[in-house]
Amino acid sequence: xxxxxxxxxxQRRSDFVLSFILVCLIILTLYPFIFMIITSTKxxxxxxHHYWEPxxxxxxxxxxxxAWETIDRYLLNTIYVAAISVSVGLLTTSLSGYAxxxxxxxxxxFFFSMIMLLMMIPGILQLIPNFMWCNQLGLLxxxxxxxxxxxxxxxxxxxxILRTFIASLxxxxxxxxxxxxxxxxxxxxxxxxxxxKGILGTLAILRFTAVWNDLIWPMIVTNDETxxxxxxxxxxxxxxxxxxxxxxxxxxxxxxxxxxxxFAVFMRQFMAGITSGAIKA
Amino acid sequence: xxxxxxxxxPNVTVRSGIWGSIRRNWYAYLFILPTLLFILAFRYxxxxxxxxxxxxxxxxxxxxxxxxxxxxxxxxxxxxLVASAKNIAILLxxxxxxVLIFPLATAEIIYNxxxxxxxxxxRLLLIIPMVVPGIVNTLVWRFIMGPRPFGVLNMLLExxxxxxxxxxxxxxxxxxxxxxxFVGFPWVGATAMLIYYAGLxxxxxxxxxASLIDGASTxxxxxxxxxxxxxxxxxxxxxxxxxxxxxxxxxxxxxxxGGPGYATMVPGLWMYKEAFTADHFGYASAIGVxxxxxxxxxxxxxxxxxxxxxxxxx
Numbered sequence: 001x002x003x004x005x006x007x008x009x010x011q012r013r014s015d016f017v018l019s020f021i022l023v024c025l026i027i028l029t030l031y032p033f034i035f036m037i038i039t040s041t042k043x044x045x046x047x048x049h050h051y052w053e054p055x056x057x058x059x060x061x062x063x064x065x066x067a068w069e070t071i072d073r074y075l076l077n078t079i080y081v082a083a084i085s086v087s088v089g090l091l092t093t094s095l096s097g098y099a100x101x102x103x104x105x106x107x108x109x110f111f112f113s114m115i116m117l118l119m120m121i122p123g124i125l126q127l128i129p130n131f132m133w134c135n136q137l138g139l140l141x142x143x144x145x146x147x148x149x150x151x152x153x154x155x156x157x158x159x160x161i162l163r164t165f166i167a168s169l170x171x172x173x174x175x176x177x178x179x180x181x182x183x184x185x186x187x188x189x190x191x192x193x194x195x196x197k198g199i200l201g202t203l204a205i206l207r208f209t210a211v212w213n214d215l216i217w218p219m220i221v222t223n224d225e226t227x228x229x230x231x232x233x234x235x236x237x238x239x240x241x242x243x244x245x246x247x248x249x250x251x252x253x254x255x256x257x258x259x260x261x262x263f264a265v266f267m268r269q270f271m272a273g274i275t276s277g278a279i280k281a
Numbered sequence: 282x283x284x285x286x287x288x289x290x291p292n293v294t295v296r297s298g299i300w301g302s303i304r305r306n307w308y309a310y311l312f313i314l315p316t317l318l319f320i321l322a323f324r325y326x327x328x329x330x331x332x333x334x335x336x337x338x339x340x341x342x343x344x345x346x347x348x349x350x351x352x353x354x355x356x357x358x359x360x361x362l363v364a365s366a367k368n369i370a371i372l373l374x375x376x377x378x379x380v381l382i383f384p385l386a387t388a389e390i391i392y393n394x395x396x397x398x399x400x401x402x403x404r405l406l407l408i409i410p411m412v413v414p415g416i417v418n419t420l421v422w423r424f425i426m427g428p429r430p431f432g433v434l435n436m437l438l439e440x441x442x443x444x445x446x447x448x449x450x451x452x453x454x455x456x457x458x459x460x461x462x463f464v465g466f467p468w469v470g471a472t473a474m475l476i477y478y479a480g481l482x483x484x485x486x487x488x489x490x491a492s493l494i495d496g497a498s499t500x501x502x503x504x505x506x507x508x509x510x511x512x513x514x515x516x517x518x519x520x521x522x523x524x525x526x527x528x529x530x531x532x533x534x535x536x537x538x539g540g541p542g543y544a545t546m547v548p549g550l551w552m553y554k555e556a557f558t559a560d561h562f563g564y565a566s567a568i569g570v571x572x573x574x575x576x577x578x579x580x581x582x583x584x585x586x587x588x589x590x591x592x593x594x595x
Contacts, residue, residue: 011395018390019399025387026406028467032421033413035433051436096316105306106299111313118320121328122576124528124549125569128556129327129334132343152323155316184308213415215531220557231416235535245424245431252417260412271475 040064040249047245059246066244067237067251073225074233079258081146081229082211086204088147089154093203094196096155097162098188102174112163118156131220145221146229150211158203165199166192201269208262230255335570339562352567362568365546368458369527372547375462376526380518384473385511389503392481404478411471419535422464426450451537454544461536461545473518480514481507519583527576548572 039047043059100112130149139145169192177187193200218229237251263270303310335352337345356362391403410418425433428449435447450460484507492502508515530549533539539546539554548568556565 014393015395015399018394019403021390022387022403025467025469026403029407029410029469032418032425032433033410035425036421048430051430052440092315092319095312099309099312103306103309103312105309106302108309111317114325115316115320118324120577120580121324122524122528122569122573124552125331125573126324126327127553128562128566128569129330130323132330132562133327136343148319149323152319155320155324159316184312188312209411215416215535216553231414234414234416234420252413252420255417256413259414263408263412 036249036252040246040253042246044244044246060250063244063246063250064254066247067254070237071230071233071251071254074228074230075255075258077143077227078212078230081143081150082208084143085147085150085154085211086207089151089158089207090200090204092151093155093158094162094193094200095188097159098166098192100159100163101166102184102187102192115156115159119160123153127216127220134221140221141224141227143227146218146227149217150207150214154207158207161199161203162196165196169195198269198272201266202272205262205266205270209259212259331566331569334563335567337563339566341560341562345563348563352564353571355564356567356571361543361546362548362551364543365548365551368545369547371458372462373523373526376522377519379465379468380470380473380522381515383468384470384518385477385515387469388474388477388481389507392478393499404475407469407474408471415532416535419464419532423451423536426460426463428452452541454541457537457541457544461533464532464536476514476518477511480511484510516583520580523579523583524576527579528572 038054040063041058041060042050042055043062046055046059096115100108126149134140134145173191174187177191182190213231214229215231215235218232219235222228222232234251234255237248334345336347336349338348338351339345387407391400394400394403424431427433427435429435429439429447432450434450438444438446448456450456450463488506489502492506497505528549530547530553533545533547533550534553537545539550549572552565552568552572555561555568
């Protein structure tokens, strides 16, 4: 932590300067979103005549219902896809991370290298072939075509982080359980997983955000409204018939709510996971 | 057990050793089986398929015809591709500068505050943008740089009396790329900042106290202690930014769609257009292969260039 050996007046002065800089940074960073919130309360004519300041009466009801009616399906689709792919992703990668951390078996190095090598292969290389064979299997315009590749792309990074973490847990815990007759699966479920909550929470947030933000793959593989995700929906949404910016921004804000909730729930684990310093090259 | 077997049957020890080991550890393979299935289906198979089809002419129905190196020979003649390569090089340098300077400086500023509550709250406030989906961020910035009477930047210039500086930032080929780089101002990326901050927290107090006893100013401490000890985090950010920037094109698609004209075209976006609007799947795959090789080369160079403590330990 910052050392306390500096004399007090100097500390207060440097605190003031630093805080001032930070406040400026925060205002600059958050201003686009503040602008978005204010504009989402305005009708089209209000916005045309009062660009900067909030104006009464607020048109919140119209803008937000207009936006919601357009994007509700997309929002629910994306929540569904993200929830399933993140949780199945964590399940598969924690099992693998546990295996690579705790077991030794023939081919272990080979399989691990195979997985780590994936981090070198850019996602862009897979775009076309995945589209091709999913098309041939008739998987386009379904939920599976969205969920399964997301699980696959979570593997390398998650396994890397989880393996490092599980390997750092004291082996004595597992020995004790083994002596008590616990199987490997039980050791995984009852010892390793509860202790991994912080890192699992961090990975959950990162993966959920990644899935939520993905634009290209959903755009390629779904073109009907039933399976459209929120990113694609927002890309096409102009807010009503003639660019009603109020409703458009309302839509953007609605689309941020699920991420906000996820962060609120997992914030403590997220901060703890990042602070553990496990995330570095 | 293997020892007594070797006394009885010396020729077959090694093989029964391995197979015995496989049989003993059968459950390990079950643990990693789901992972292997997913990555074989959706990552390894497509990678090989892409490399293979880079040498074919491939259309939307899945029919392909072998054409050897033709696509690679055509590439230098593809002026749009060449232009996009120049663009991505500029964007890459800009991105690396952005991810190295601003989040790190911010992390240092927060770290040097004396009150824990202030450090916590400033970090929290700066994470808020993470809550907003990336596309919203891009769309808002596209709006900000838009033309009068709606673009925030232009309206701001008018409001403070610099009306003559107004410009169609994204619509003018001369300013479009710079405008793309400006997006995200002041470029304090939340994840990067948090990772640097975590690294700073990991620096031992005794090291800092020793430097203060030696009379080091804060700046000196930052340069000689903090940054070298953050080498692991810095390296990660460089690698991740490189990989992300070189292949990314979602942002560009939303921001400018490669325009105006082809002023902001990037290789990823050109590959996407060649594949999904022109049906040149083979040529697009070839572009992808070239991008893959370029990324591999840059990552290897980066690994050689910066040694982090993780490797020094090994």
